[in-house]
Amino acid sequence: MSNLLSTEQQARAAKAYVLQELRKTDVGSSILAEEAFYGRLDMNFVTVFAIFAELYGYRHDCLDQLVDLMLMCGKSWMERDPELQKLDKARELDPEWYLSNQMLGGVCYVDRYAKNLDGIRAKIPYFQELGLTYLHLMPLFESPRPLNDGGYAVSSYRDVEPALGDIHQLKALATELRKAGISLVLDLVFNHTSNEHRWARKAAEGDQEHSAMYWIFPDRNVPSAFERSTREIFPDDHPGSFIQLPDGRYVWSTFYHFQWDLNYSNPTVFRAMAEEMLYLANIGVDFFRMDAVAFMWKQMNTDCENLPEVHKLLRAFNALCRIAAPSVLFKSEAIVHPDFVVQYIDRYECQLSYNPLQMALTWEALATRDASMLTQAIERRHNIARGCAWVNYVRSHDDIGWTFSDSDALELGKEGGNHRKFLNAFFVNRHPGSFARGVPFQDNPRTGDCRISGTTASLAGLESGQDGALERILLAYSVAMSTGGIPLIYLGDEVGQLNDYSYLNDPAKMDDSRWVNRPWYPEQRYNERHDPDTTAGRLFSGMKHLIQLRKTTEEIAGGRAIGFYTGNPAVLGYQRPGPHSNVLCLCNFSDDPQWVGRHRFMGMPPTAYDLVGGHDIELRSSGIQLRAHQYVWLRY
Numbered sequence: 349m350s351n352l353l354s355t356e357q358q359a360r361a362a363k364a365y366v367l368q369e370l371r372k373t374d375v376g377s378s379i380l381a382e383e384a385f386y387g388r389l390d391m392n393f394v395t396v397f398a399i400f401a402e403l404y405g406y407r408h409d410c411l412d413q414l415v416d417l418m419l420m421c422g423k424s425w426m427e428r429d430p431e432l433q434k435l436d437k438a439r440e441l442d443p444e445w446y447l448s449n450q451m452l453g454g455v456c457y458v459d460r461y462a463k464n465l466d467g468i469r470a471k472i473p474y475f476q477e478l479g480l481t482y483l484h485l486m487p488l489f490e491s492p493r494p495l496n497d498g499g500y501a502v503s504s505y506r507d508v509e510p511a512l513g514d515i516h517q518l519k520a521l522a523t524e525l526r527k528a529g530i531s532l533v534l535d536l537v538f539n540h541t542s543n544e545h546r547w548a549r550k551a552a553e554g555d556q557e558h559s560a561m562y563w564i565f566p567d568r569n570v571p572s573a574f575e576r577s578t579r580e581i582f583p584d585d586h587p588g589s590f591i592q593l594p595d596g597r598y599v600w601s602t603f604y605h606f607q608w609d610l611n612y613s614n615p616t617v618f619r620a621m622a623e624e625m626l627y628l629a630n631i632g633v634d635f636f637r638m639d640a641v642a643f644m645w646k647q648m649n650t651d652c653e654n655l656p657e658v659h660k661l662l663r664a665f666n667a668l669c670r671i672a673a674p675s676v677l678f679k680s681e682a683i684v685h686p687d688f689v690v691q692y693i694d695r696y697e698c699q700l701s702y703n704p705l706q707m708a709l710t711w712e713a714l715a716t717r718d719a720s721m722l723t724q725a726i727e728r729r730h731n732i733a734r735g736c737a738w739v740n741y742v743r744s745h746d747d748i749g750w751t752f753s754d755s756d757a758l759e760l761g762k763e764g765g766n767h768r769k770f771l772n773a774f775f776v777n778r779h780p781g782s783f784a785r786g787v788p789f790q791d792n793p794r795t796g797d798c799r800i801s802g803t804t805a806s807l808a809g810l811e812s813g814q815d816g817a818l819e820r821i822l823l824a825y826s827v828a829m830s831t832g833g834i835p836l837i838y839l840g841d842e843v844g845q846l847n848d849y850s851y852l853n854d855p856a857k858m859d860d861s862r863w864v865n866r867p868w869y870p871e872q873r874y875n876e877r878h879d880p881d882t883t884a885g886r887l888f889s890g891m892k893h894l895i896q897l898r899k900t901t902e903e904i905a906g907g908r909a910i911g912f913y914t915g916n917p918a919v920l921g922y923q924r925p926g927p928h929s930n931v932l933c934l935c936n937f938s939d940d941p942q943w944v945g946r947h948r949f950m951g952m953p954p955t956a957y958d959l960v961g962g963h964d965i966e967l968r969s970s971g972i973q974l975r976a977h978q979y980v981w982l983r984y
Contacts, residue, residue, distance in 0.1 A: 356394070358397075358401070359393065359394040359397045359398065362397050362401075362411065362414065363393050363394075363397065365411060365415075366393075366411075366414055366415050366418050367380065369415045370415065370418060370419060370422070373419070375419065375422070375423060375426075376419055376422065378426065379419070379422030379423070379425070379426060380422070382422075382425065382426070384425075384433070384437075385422060385425045385426075385671070385672075388670060388671045388672075388674060389418070389421075389422075389671050391670070392667040392668075392670045392671050393418075393671075395663060395664065395667040395696075396414070396417070396418075396664055396667050396668065396671075397414065399660045399661070399663060399664040399667075400413070400414050400417075400615070400664070402660065403612075403613070403615075403618075403657065403660065403661075404615045407615065409615075410615070413615040413616070413619060416619060417618075417619050417622065417668075420619065420622070420623055420626070421622075421626065421668055421671050421672045422672070424623075424626040424627070424629070424630060424672045424673070425671070425672045425673075427630055428629075428630050428672070428673065429630065429632075431523075431526075432630065432632065432673070432675070435526070435675050436673065436674045436675040438675075439674070439675040440674055440675075443735070444735055446677065446699070446700070446737060446834065447735075447737055447833075447905060447906050447907060448905055449898055449899060449901060449902060449904040449905040450481060450899055451481050451482060451834045451835075452478075452479050452480055452481055452482065452834070452835060452837070452895060452898070452899075453480065453481075453482035453483070453484060453533075453739065453834050453835060453836035453837065454475065454478065454480045454482070454483050454484070454836070454837050454838075454839045455483075455484040455485075455486065455533075455744070455745070455836055455837070455838055455839065456483075456484075456485065456486065456838070456839040456840070457485075457486040457745070457866060458485050458486070458488050458512050459511065459512060460866060460867065460868050460869065461839055461840075461869050462869065464511065464512045464513050465488075465508070465512055465513035465517040465518055465521050466513065466517065468483075468485065468521060469520070469521050469524055472524060472525065472528050472530070474874075475528070475530060476528055476529075476530075478837075478842065478892075478895070479892075479895045479896075479899060480530055480837075481529055481530055481531060482530065482531045482533060482634075482635070482834060482836075483525060483530050483531070483532060483533060484533035484534075484635075484637065484836070485532070485533070485534060486498070486499060486535070486745055487499025487500055487502065487535050487537075488508055488509055488512050488518070488534070489502045489503070489504060489505055489507065489508060489509065490502070490503045490504045490507040490508065490509050490510075491503050491509065491542055491544075492542050492543070492544050492606055494855075494856030495604070495606055495856060496542065496606070497603065497604050497606075497607060498745065498860075498862070498866070499535075500535070500537055500603075500607070500639060500640075501540075501541075501542035501543075501544075501604065501606050501607045502537050502541055502542055502545065503541070503542045503544040503545050503546075504545065504546070505536075505624040505627065505628060506624075506627065515631070518631060519631045519632060522631055522632025522633065523632060525632075526632060526634075531634035531635060532632055532633050532634050532635075533633070533634065533635040533636075533637060533679070534628060534633050534635075534636065534637070535636070535637045535639050536624075536625060536628070536636040536637065536638060536639065537639040537640060538610070538621060538638060538639065538640065538641055538644055538661075538665075539602065539609055539610065539639070539640040539641065539643045539644050540601075540602065540603065540607040540608055540609045540610060540640065541607070541608060541610065542606055542607060542608075543605075543606045543607070543608055544606075547561050547562075547620070548562065548608050551564060551599075551608075552593060552594075552595075554595065557616075560611065560614050560616070561610060561611055561614060561616060561617050561620070562599055562600065562608050562609065562610060562611055563599065563600035563609055563611050563646060564593075564597050564598065564599045564600075565590075565597065565598050566596075566597055566598075567596075567598070568590075568598060571588070571589070571590040571598045571600075573648060574589060574590075574600075574646070574648060574652070575588045575589050575590065576649075577648075577649055577650055577651055577652075578602075578651055578652050579651060579653075581602055581603055582603055582604060584790070584859075585603075585604050585605055586601065586604075586605050589601065589602055589652075591605045600646070602640075602643050602652075603640070609643065609646070610644075611646075612644050612645055612657075612661060613645075613646070618661065618664070621665075622665060622668050625665060625668070625669070626668065626669075626672050626673060629669065629672070629673035629676045630673065633676065634675065634676060634677070635676070635677050635678070635679050635700065636676065636677075636678050636679065637679045637681055638662070638678055638679065638680050638681060638698060639681050640681070641658060641662060641680060641681070641682065641692070642654045642658060642682050642684060642688070644657075644658050644661055645657035645658050645661065653684075654682075654684065654688045654691065659691065659692070659697060662678070662680075662692070662697045662698060663694075663696055663697050665678075666678060666696055666697055666698075667696075677699045677700060678697070678698040678699060678700065679698060679699075679700035679701065679702070679739060680692035680693065680697075680698035680700070680701040680702070681702055682701065682702075683702070683704045683746075683749060683751060684751065685751065685753065686705050686725075686729050686751065686752070686753050686756075687753070689701065689704065689705065689751075690729070690732060693732045693733060693736045694733055694736065695733065695734075695735040695736055698736075699735065699736050699737070700736065700737055700738070700739050700833075700834065701732075701736070701738060701739065702738070702739050702741065702744075703730075703738035703739060703740050703741070703833070704749070704751050705725050705729060705751055705752060706722070706725060706726070706730070706738070706740055706827070706828075706831065707740070707741050707742065707743070707744075707748070707828075708748055708749065708750055708751055708752060709721050709722040709725050709752060710722060710742065710824050710827055710828075711748060711771075711775070711800075711807065711824075712750070712752075712771060713920065713937040714808070714820055714823075714824065714937060715770075715771060715774045715775065715782075715784070716937075717918055717937055717938045717939060718917045718918060718937065719917060719918060719919060719920035719935070719937045720760050720917045721752060721756070721757065721760060721762070722827075722920055722937075723911065723913075723914075723920055723921070724756060724759070724760065725752070725756070726831065726909055726911055726920075726922050727911030728756070730831065730832070730908075730909050731907075731908050731909070732907060736907060737832065737833035737834060737906075737907040738831070738832065738833035738834070738907060739833060739834050739835075739836050740827070740828040740829075740831055740832075740833050740834070740835050740836065741828060741835070741836040741838070742804050742821075742824045742825055742828055742837075742838070742841065743802075743803065743804050743807070743838055743841070743865065744836075744838060745838070745862070745865070745866055746862060747789040747790075747799035747800055747801050747861075747862055748775070748786075748799060748800040748801075748802075749799045749800075750767075750768045750771055750772075752764070768796075768797070769796035769797075771800075772788065772796060772797070772798050772799075772800065773796070775800045775802070775807060776788045776798070776800065777812075782812075783808070783809030783812055783814040783816070783817065783820075784802070784806070784807045784808070784809065784812070785802065785806045785807070785809075785811040785812050785847065786800045786801060786802035786806065786807050787800075787801045787802055787847070787861040787864045788800065788801070788861065789801045789860075789861045789862055801861045801862045801864050801865050802847055802864060802865050803838075803840070803841070803845050803846055803847050803848075803864075803865045803867065804821055804824070804838065804841045804845075805817065805821060805841070805844040805845055805846050806846050806847040806865075808820040808821045808824070810844055810846065810883070811846050811847060816939060816976060816977055818844070818883070818886060818887050818890065819976065819977035819978075820977055821841070821844070821887060821890075822887070822890045822891070822894065822977075822979075823935055823936075823937070823977045823978075823979055825837075825841075825891065825894055826894055826933075826935060826960075826979040827920070827933075827935060827979075829894050829895070829897070829898045829904070830898065830901075830904055830924065830931075830933050830981065831909050831922065831933075832904070832906055832907040832908055832909050832924070833907050835898070837891075838865075840867065840869070840870055840873075841891075842877075842887065842888055842891040843870060843873035843874055843876070843877050843884040843887060843888050844873060844883050844884055844887045845867055845870045845873060846867070847864045847865065847867070848863070848864060848865075848866070848867030848868060849864060850868075851863035851864060851866075872884075893960075897959055897960065897981065901931060901959060901981065901983075902926050902927065902928075903924040903925065903926030903929065903930060903931040903983070904924055904931070905926075906924075908924075908925075909922045909923065909924060910922060910923040910924075910925065911923075912932060912934075912948075913948070914934065914944045914948060915944065915945060915948055916942055916943065916944055918936060918937050918938035918942045919934055919935065919936050919937070919938075919942050919944055919974060920933075920934070920935040920937065921933065921934050921935075921944075929983055929984065930983070930984055931959070931981050931982065931983050931984075932952070932956065932981075932982040932984065933979065933980070933981050933982075934972065934974060934979065934980050934982070935978075935979040936974035936975065936976065936977060936978050936979070937977070938976060938977075939976050939977075940976055941973055941974065941975055941976060942973070942974050943971060943972070943973050943974075944971055944972045944973075944974070945971045946967065946968050946969065946970055946971040947971075948971070949967035949968050949971070950968065952967055952968070952984055953967070953984050954966065954967060954968045954969070955967065955984075956982035956983060956984040957982065957983045957984075958980045958981065958982055959980075959981040959982075959983055960979060960980050960981050961980065965980070965982060967982075967984075
């Protein structure tokens with residue numbers, strides 16, 4: 349395999365060899381008799397082979413590894429529940445089902461929102477009331493205690509954290525969610541495992557096979573060479589990219605010291621992680637959130653981030669799903685420079701991606717009362733490949749980082765570094781007149797550098813009691829609901845959940861301010877959600893109205909938005925073209941009424957219907973005046 353190239357002829361030869369080897373086993377023979385499996389293998393084999401040949405072709409056991417991989421894939425397909433196979437077929441006939449305007453996401457921690465998996469199951473009627481079709485349960489697999497990076501240090505993908513339930517309850521929950529029309533989303537942490545994973549334990553014991561699954565070196569020579577070009581991610585936890593083990597060896601640990609990076613230059617790692625992925629797919633997972641994928645491939649004299657091999661690995665994992673679990677989709681988590689974010693978005697790689705730029709610039713526009721940067725982003729960086737979609741969110745479980753491009757900002761007269769310092773000061777209440785009550789994460793008072801933690805309500809002014817907080821929340825969610833893709837609600841936002849400062853009393857969490865925006869279930873606020881005299885009731889009513897608008901507005905389906913220049917920097921504008929009509933969205937980010945002149949609408953009909961307010965608006969006779977924080981969706 350040392351001189352293999354991914355030509356069609358070589359792929360056919362490799363495929364013939366793989367099929368021959370599979371037929372030698374009873375299991376392989378049974379797999380190949382499955383018409384559906386054989387057809388998908390035929391369509392996707394060349395992708396897997398080409399990537400395997402490129403990454404591992406120098407190894408003498410490359411073809412044997414490929415045979416084992418295909419055998420594992422086939423076994424997974426044979427074990428797949430008939431109901432899931434039926435879903436696979438339905439989604440193959442409707443390949444862009446996730447671009448529907450009916451899609452609405454929710455995200456929560458199982459323990460904090462519902463105590464355990466049975467508690468989540470009991471909340472399915474509420475999820476249906478809200479209109480969810482997509483539920484992301486934050487990391488729930490077995491992980492170290494008390495330190496586990498919020499569950500992202502996974503010790504086993506075959507075991508749920510005991511306090512939450514077990515794997516059988518997870519499968520039952522996935523089934524119930526599917527019956528309710530709700531897709532299950534779980535995290536798959538490809539870059540690393542916890543140091544308590546069975547692979548890591550065996551590596552720590554000195555087992556050579558398992559040591560080869562991680563980047564482990566006998567001394568400091570190679571780690572020091574790598575660290576000349578890598579960056580420190582969590583310098584408060586440990587310097588550099590490596591930590592020393594008790595036996596004197598060094599292991600790569602990009603993030604926390606208890607998270608060990610996997611070595612994907614070893615095909616055994618690829619095959620092992622593929623097996624975990626397909627196991628979870630058969631549990632009933634519909635979407636995988638691909639965590640920390642930017643760091644998966646290591647190469648000397650690079651920063652070991654966003655390397656081309658990362659994309660090849662993702663394409664290979666995707667192709668395996670197309671063979672053995674074709675209804676499963678990938679969502680990338682790449683909170684990096686906008687130029688790198690889009691590199692992960694491809695229907696053959698990650699069909700979905702978080703939209704960190706839009707999220708950050710929504711908050712930037714609220715702070716500056718100027719939507720110019722957000723307008724620029726929607727015009728320049730929003731539209732992505734057909735068949736792909738953003739996951740648009742107002743906030744997540746994580747911090748807010750100001751990931752905009754400095755060159756984009758400079759075009760609008762804003763120097764990137766200084767503007768980030770202003771935003772950091774504003775959102776942690778270090779700027780005069782700030783409505784926000786965020787908490788700094790990884791704060792550096794000397795440089796002014798930090799990231800921002802906080803719930804939507806606390807960041808928008810509900811905690812500080814300043815006017816306009818509810819309107820800011822609804823404005824921000826109106827943008828997420830209407831710009832294209834899948835809008836995501838951090839559950840609790842819809843009733844105005846505030847920051848939770850109790851993390852300061854927990855030694856395991858007190859040094860991680862992100863726990864301030866991971867609060868416990870706000871029972872009283874949910875109990876008040878139908879009471880119009882309460883803050884929770886007013887906000888919930890507004891959110892429900894937005895959700896209903898989204899689900900009844902066909903123009904909102906799909907993933908593309910067209911910029912609309914309003915001539916007023918405080919007013920964001922974008923259009924959503926539909927099959928029969930168009931919708932123009934206008935959003936006022938100012939604390940004061942703003943005007944959009946009639947000359948901006950000269951290419952449009954004289955009258956449009958405001959879907960939000962439920963009445964006609966004259967466009968060309970007098971223009972439009974928007975109240976502070978008002979948004980309109982104008983159908984024409």
